[in-house]
Amino acid sequence: MKFTLNTRKVLEFNRILNPLQNCLRMLVSKHELISLFTLFFLVYNLNMRSIISGDTLPTSLLPFCILEHRCVNLDSFGAYIETINNPYMFRQIDGHYLSQYPIVTPLIITPLYLVTYILLKISSCPIDMFNPSFQSIVLLMEKLSASSIASLSCIFVYLSIKNLTNKKIGIISALIYGFGTDTWTISSQALWQHGTVELLLAAMIYITIKNELLENKLNYVFLGFLSGLYILNRPSDSILALPVILYIFLKMNKENIKWFFALVIISGSFLLIYNIYYFGNFLGGYSSLSDGMELNMEVLSRLVGLLFSPSRGLFIYTPVFLFSVFGYLTIKDLPNEKLRFLLYALGLACILEIMVYSIFFWWWGGHCYGPRYLTGILPVLAIYLGLYMNKVSKEPNRYFKFLIFGLIGVFIIWSLFVQFVGAFYYPMGNWDSKPNVDENPQRLWDWNDTQIMRSFHAGPYAYDSRWILLFHHGFGNIYNKITKISNY
Template identity: 25%
Template sequence: MLKRHFSLICLIFITLFYFYEGHQKSRWRENRVIINDVVIYYSYLPATFIKKDPLWNFYEKNEKEYNQKGQYWAFKSPQGGYIPKMSMGKAMMDLPFFLIADWYTQFISNSPRDGFSRPYQYIITWSTLIYSVLGLLLLRGWLRRFFDDKTTGWTLLALALGTNLFFYATHETGMSHPHNFFLLAAALYIFPLWYNKRSFILSVCFGIIIGLLILIRPINILLLFPIVFMHRPKGMGAIPYLQSILSLKQLLISIAAAIIIWTPQLIFWKMQSGNWLYYSYGNESFFWLKPHVFEGLFSFRKGWFIYTPMMLLAILGLIPLYRKNKNSARILLLFLCVFLYVTFSWWCWWYGGSFGARTLIDILPLMAFPLAAGFEWVSRQKKRWILFIAPVFFVYLNNYQSWQYSQGFIHFDSMTYEGYTTIFLKDHTPIGYWEKLITPDYENSQKFGEERNSMPLQ
């Protein structure tokens, strides 16, 4: 049974572990799940269903009070309407969970029905956990089309326990990244079925998934490239393949479904700003001539390969993947170059307070492909147990550093090489540690795309 259903057993173990960790480590008991960025993604729901005011007219009267409580956060457009910085895609995904908490609060609990009391905090934790596990389930189904069950199982374990998906699925719940992880895994699983079977239901599902994926984070439109072209049939050229997709009647159904998903957001923007499309990030922008790709990958502030070293193995896995599937390896490599460039051209390339490069959780389903290819190659080697030392250590390191971050030992935005090496695998903060940290220069980064002043942590 272990050999035949290894990946399923791994998935069951991950699910139980995730839900246990989420229940124990998430901050729902302190009402600290719906905070910071989570408030912006989520607040469409209480505004609509509790305040009965989807256009946020209530906000102007008590703006300071709401900001102090950390319950709502929006900016005033030139036309006078209030608009949250983030769009409502994640709120749409959280809606079923919100309605459960709202019903429970009204009829069973004594908690205040304000959208931010403990039942709402707890249910958003459940939303994060369920989408994370469903994403892993769909990823399992997709990987098994290309790899054996054992390789798939090891890949799921490495991804679920050895990356910062674990932290954002169980500790700092409520962020959008597990939701994006789920949507990308769903798109990878459904697209070949949609292309081959061409059914109405699959077309609607695919359109909804892509619509949400781009609505939550517009940069995710870049994900369409690997989703589509990694599944190009052997022997078919890229242009004929693309023409075959564009000629499908089902494509119009998917586009219509995506537009329907976008419609509430478009109407909201139109009514609040006078424009169907509205840039809600104000003076925050990309600096295309000043990308920070190297820092995004290797810096001790947020480096992807520093805080998620499992991805080094995924990058190395592109080599065996190229031998197995040249098309997918080429597509992934090209996509990574473009996506990393765009991601780290953002003015705040470290993306504020976070454990590692949290924005790259969104592309982990894609990175599972070369990671699986690497595990497949390792499984064929005579001394494969030696080669498994690295991923096992990376899982241990990820869990330990997740604990360090949750305790405040790893600082949320001011880490340095000196600070990292001082705190590495420590269960306390050594004397002189805090003096080695440097506060990011937010002001000049936002103005010029680069930091110009170095300030010790205050």
């Protein structure tokens, strides 16, 4: 009798659960892009804190300056900037406080700040960094904006691989890209330029693939607009835009080439004018980049370090991308000649990108988690990995297929673990600063004291209680204010 009752309960539970499962499956299937974006966005925010850097402070403040004062300087935060011990991230020129870094990202994310800005005005919260509530809102908006940019880049990576292979490979590759690389621990956690580099490059690759499936003048317009932003967002990464420009010339359509370059000029003109007006040169605050370059015998060791250093190497933090090398060799199997050219050229651009960063004597990227400087090439490596997994999935030899996917699986697990440590543990253990890695770069080669394992052994980093307080007090006060206004 007891067994019958339990069986009846199970059947009743399944009767209720099955429609819910079917409903969820239909919802995900019908709205796959929204579902994927939501998944990435939620996971990126699970640690309930920002992994911020001084580099990202100007970017997090500029949208408020744009909305409040209709300007691209940071003069309204001047008093706060003067209290910073080493305000290297700002430049003071002709009495104006400016961002040391390009302002492409602040311009792109300003629309995301509009609702928050309106709520701040309704609640009479001062836009002042000396105000604790506003400080918390700045942190929250930085994290939400960064995670939105990173999540959107995952969507474009998914769409690119889906069109080159199939939906299943596209989803797997996008998940590896989103959770097994510095896209999680760098791009989604703070407003570094790297997140925008990934987003713009992934979008350009997808539009190019889409254009080969169905050519449209709008595709050239979008490619031109995005290319102008991409080149000026992070000049040291602009090498990766060259394959797209070469693809445009390969199409040999004068009218579309004109549209492309017209939009490059339109999207880049404001930023060029800004750089020339304030900084007196085309590169803006990046004009001093050449000061950090050293072309000497150490270039080779830096190159190896960018790929295999125990505390900065790309293939140490994301070893699954070792299989991307094999993916590059499968490009020849693609039927479309122009796409083959694009993907081959992107591989060469990635190699040049790594070589460029090996010329910098601070190739490790300062205080950060993992190979920050190589974040820009991650969308390309994810596509190559997808191509290789697609080829292996069609391999008739079951044992070979099992072996390769088994190795890929092991490397995926390690890659996910490394990024999980970065999101939930780093900077516990203070690996970057004890002793200071910028003053002791030899530590980057110490296998007995790696950034990954010291952070992990130090234990999880506590979530930021200001997030809870902000939602409870900050947005609670805003809600009460709106309620009073509507009642009135």
